[in-house]
Amino acid sequence: MSADSVAAFGHATGIYAFMNTAFGWPTVEVIHFVALSVLLGSVGLFDLRALGLARTVSMRALHGLVPFGVGAFVLSALSGLLFFVSAPDQYMFNPAFRLKLACMGIAGANVAVFYTAFPRRVGEAGTDEDAPLPVKVIAAISLLSWVGVIAFGRLITMFRPPYHWCFVCG
Amino acid sequence: MDQIAWLEQSAFATWLRESSWALFALLILHTLTMGAIVGLALASCARLFGLASTVSLPAFGRLTPILGWALLAAAVSGLLLVAAYPAKALTNPLFYVKLAMATSAAAIAWNLQRRVFTADVASAPSWAPKLAALGAGLWIATLAAGKFLAYTHKMLLVG
Numbered sequence A: 001m002s003a004d005s006v007a008a009f010g011h012a013t014g015i016y017a018f019m020n021t022a023f024g025w026p027t028v029e030v031i032h033f034v035a036l037s038v039l040l041g042s043v044g045l046f047d048l049r050a051l052g053l054a055r056t057v058s059m060r061a062l063h064g065l066v067p068f069g070v071g072a073f074v075l076s077a078l079s080g081l082l083f084f085v086s087a088p089d090q091y092m093f094n095p096a097f098r099l100k101l102a103c104m105g106i107a108g109a110n111v112a113v114f115y116t117a118f119p120r121r122v123g124e125a126g127t128d129e130d131a132p133l134p135v136k137v138i139a140a141i142s143l144l145s146w147v148g149v150i151a152f153g154r155l156i157t158m159f160r161p162p163y164h165w166c167f168v169c170g
Numbered sequence B: 001m002d003q004i005a006w007l008e009q010s011a012f013a014t015w016l017r018e019s020s021w022a023l024f025a026l027l028i029l030h031t032l033t034m035g036a037i038v039g040l041a042l043a044s045c046a047r048l049f050g051l052a053s054t055v056s057l058p059a060f061g062r063l064t065p066i067l068g069w070a071l072l073a074a075a076v077s078g079l080l081l082v083a084a085y086p087a088k089a090l091t092n093p094l095f096y097v098k099l100a101m102a103t104s105a106a107a108i109a110w111n112l113q114r115r116v117f118t119a120d121v122a123s124a125p126s127w128a129p130k131l132a133a134l135g136a137g138l139w140i141a142t143l144a145a146g147k148f149l150a151y152t153h154k155m156l157l158v159g
Helices: A003-013 A015-019 A024-050 A059-086 A088-092 A095-117 A133-158 B002-009 B011-018 B022-048 B057-061 B065-084 B086-090 B093-117 B127-152
Strands: none
Touching: A003 A015, A003 A059, A003 A088, A015 A024, A015 A059, A024 A059, A024 A133, A024 B022, A024 B127, A059 A088, A059 B022, A095 A133, A133 B022, B002 B011, B002 B086, B011 B022, B011 B065, B022 B057, B022 B065, B022 B093, B022 B127, B057 B093, B065 B086, B065 B093, B093 B127
16 A cells, blocks of 8 residues: 555545545545544543442443444544545654554454453442453453544644655655 | 744754654654543443442542542643644634633532542432533543544644
8 A cells, every 4th residue: 555546545535625624634534533532531531440449430330332332433533534645655654643543453352352351350340349450451452442543543643744854755 | 923933933842753762752642642531431321320329429539539530640741742743733612612621520520529529428419410410421422522633723833
C-alpha cells in the first residue's frame, strides 16, 4: 500500500473532495472525537471501576455500557479512515500516527485476552467487591492504551511535515 | 486590542508558544479532559434514560466526581491555551458561544449531581433525563465549537 494508491482511492471515491469542502474536515473531526469520548465514557468507566473506583457499582451492571464503546470504536475507526484516505502521506510517515496505531493494537489484543482468558470474571466483581488482580492489570493496560490513542492522535499535528520526522522511510 | 497584543507578546505567552512541549502538553490535557467530560455526560444521560438501571443513582454518583476534576483541568488548560494565542480566540465570536455553552453544560452537570445523583432518591425525577440530554447535547456542541475554532479564526497576531 503506497501513499499514492491510497490518495488515488480517496480521489476516485469522492472522499478527498468531501473532506476538502469548507466544513468536511472539521465535521469529521467532531464525529471522530465524540466517538472517542463515548469510548472513554463506557470502556474507560468500566476500566476505572475494575481498578477500584466506585466499588458500590457492580462491574456486571457497568458492562452494559461496553457495547456502546464497541460501536464508538467502529465509528472512530471509520471517521479516522476518512482523514487517512484524504491525506495519506501526512499519516503514513508520521511517528505520532504510528504510535497511535500501536496503542490501538495493544488495546485490541488486550480486549481479546480479556474476553478469551477471563470470560466469566467480568461479572465476578459485584457491588462492593474488588476485581481480581489479572482483570485490574488488563483494565490498567486498556485505560493507558486509550489515553495513548487520544494523546498520540493529538500529537499528529506536531510532526509536520511528516517526512522530516520519519526515521524509517529511507 | 492593546491588552490582547500585550498578553500575546508577554514572556509567558511567548514561552507557551515556543516551548517544545508546553503547548502540546496543554492540548493533550485539554483533549483528554474534554473527552472524559463528554463521555461522562453521555454515560449519565444513558443511565437516566434507563440503561444500566441496576446501578443505583447514588452508586452511579460515585463515578461522577471524575467530572469535577476533568472540568477543572479542562478549564485551566483552556485558559492557558487562550493565553498562548489570545487574539486567535478572543476575536472569534464562536469562542464566546463555546464559553456560554460550556458554562451552561457545567451548571446542568452540577444540578444533576446535586439534585439526582447525590440526593438519595430511589428513582430519577421525570425532568432529569431531559436535562441530562440537554447537558450532553451542549457538551457535544462545545466540543464541536472547539474544533471549528481552528477553522474560523480571523486574526492571528503571531504566526
